[in-house]
Amino acid sequence: MSAETIETTYREAVREAIRDALKRDPRVFLMGEDVGRYGGCYAVSKGLYDEFGPERIRDTPLSESGFTGAGIGAALGGMRPIVEIMTVNFSLLALDQIVNNAATIRHMSGGQFNVPVVIRMATGAGRQLAAQHSHSLENWYASIPGIKVVAPATLEDARGMLWTALEDPDPVVIFEHVMLYNRAGRLAADAGPVPITGAALRREGADITLISYGGSLFKTLEAAAALAADGIAAEVIDLRSLRPLDDQTIMASVAKTHRAVIVDEGWRSGSLAAEISARIMEQAFWHLDAPVGRVCSAEVPIPYPKHLEDAALPQVAAIVAAAKRTLAQ
């Protein structure tokens, strides 16, 4: 990558990734509710309709099951569709298509057909959109064999994961946390595709491992900075890929720090945090110096009022407190 950087936002980085994919490959098209004339409910695809036209930026009816199924069919037919679903809550209407069709066809056809579809969806809370638009159900998808699940948190990953996902022969689900779209920062002017497998160390430390992804990553980094002020060196892992999970990076870090706290905006019961905690028990038990900690969302439908919404979600203070509890401080 060049040293030259540009000021951009997560939203623009995703848009640039879509534009880049549309230019690279004539088989790529974007489809979803309000992605065309309106420019996307989070304004991600703003301007693309004018630039690429209605053939490649396709508005769909309000029928997640219908248009996701159409996307899967197009992928089977040789296209490289990007299906946008407004939020993970709405994607439940398309679960049948994703879980029963997209994830299974390669297996059930004995490898004769594969489904190179990419499904993007917004996830998470923080915008006061209430319980039907704010949940984090990434773990539902991350438990399904046959699909890959990624959660770009940084500008580099927002810009780079889409093309790699489109090149993958199997379905890839991309989760974009709603609180990340406005995040601004500098990105290499020639930023391009990045791998969609493997976790990344976002901060190194020797005392405790904080494991997070997506919208919780920056809260976790903020907590790590607060811990550093108290003399605690926290290592922060950004999972990036939720399926498959990068066990190697997690276990190497736990072997070094002997302590782990997982920060996950999903509900605690049956969460990704639960899965990671179980894997640490299986693979790094003898390295542990304290029980694995978890910071998850309160087990309630995400509330609408600002103060209750804040109280329901993992916040910096709770992450700091969980880390200190794990360090017996």
Place this chain on the structure above:
Amino acid sequence: MSASVYRMPSLGADMEAGTLIEWVKQPGEHIAKGDVIAVVETQKGAIEVEVFHDSVLGRLLVQPGETVPVGTPMAELEIEGGPEETLATGEAAALTQLAAPAPPAIEPGPAAETVSAPTDTRPAAVSRPRASPAARRLADRLGVALADLKGSGPDGAVLLADVEAAVRHATPVPSPPPPPRPTAARRGLDFAAMREAIAAAMARSKREIPHYYLSHAIDLTSASDWLNAQNAEQPPDRRILLGVLFIKAAAVTLHQFPELNGFDRDGRFDPGNGVHVGCAIAIRGGGLVAPAIHDADQLDLHTLMARLRDLVARARAGSLRASELADPTVTVSSLGERGADGLFGIIYPPQVAIIGFGTPSQRPWVLDDRVVVRTIVTATLAADHRHSDGHRGALFLAQVGQRLQEPKTL
């Protein structure tokens, strides 16, 4: 309080007997766990031997100057912090039986046997000490009795830091300085005896171990460039030698190759409990020792460098510690800056592998279809064919090479 016996420890496969140089503690004196209790002369120099239990030194059974076989009782110990209650007859009998046989010569175990050994056979009423898995693992490796430790964790659980503190206490350097004893006589090395020991171990190795040898040229350019850049910003005493990268790369890679890290016990493989890298150190005037850097895979490069410096200094002064000689699970030998291109090592029994690094040098190398000048080092592996095969050994060397391409991750 309960009685125990302190025995002549085994400090390696080739040690059959040791000569007591002096008792550092006197009868009736309190011994904190980890204190050096005595100095024993072996073929590798005078070794300070530690005790891992709070105790009071009782009757001395061996006098300075006496040479006794490994496992011979040397002194009586009164262990503190043992069970308050009188031992049941059966348990006392079991203890006597446990204490009776001499420890096997190759076992690097603790220097003293204690009543806490049969914890698991005690009545259920006596609870198991609370301790974290990591603390248990380290305590087990070092022979520290968990029951003797005061835990700083929740509900008094013993944490890693508590075990480490107990071990630090054992290190002679930071402990409160007792009046220095006359040491000139007991320090120093007997080169003739050391040569004899090396001869015995190496002859046994060549006689018994079916070695196989592999060699692999590794492009070291990015590692040495990275290290130079790192060192440029460090004062001389913080600078890191390439040899430390070799040790770390080998130690970390051994995770995936457990069959190279451990011991041959009568033809069966016994995996090492941790990666304790024996670092071959040449002694000026002749001779060689390979004391352990414990858990080398877990140490950052600066700590590793500091440990190595300390080991070299003490190896040359003839003052290594018992655990350092008994614990290595593998050996790394590095020729340094002025040597030959490669070395094919002889395994130090009962270990099963020795990894060698030759002298790095500038060589023509093909990179992206062009011949360029790169810094190349020849890495070698000699391993015990009874416990691993050349295919795995080759993968091991290739992975060490891969790791050295990304020195930042070491």
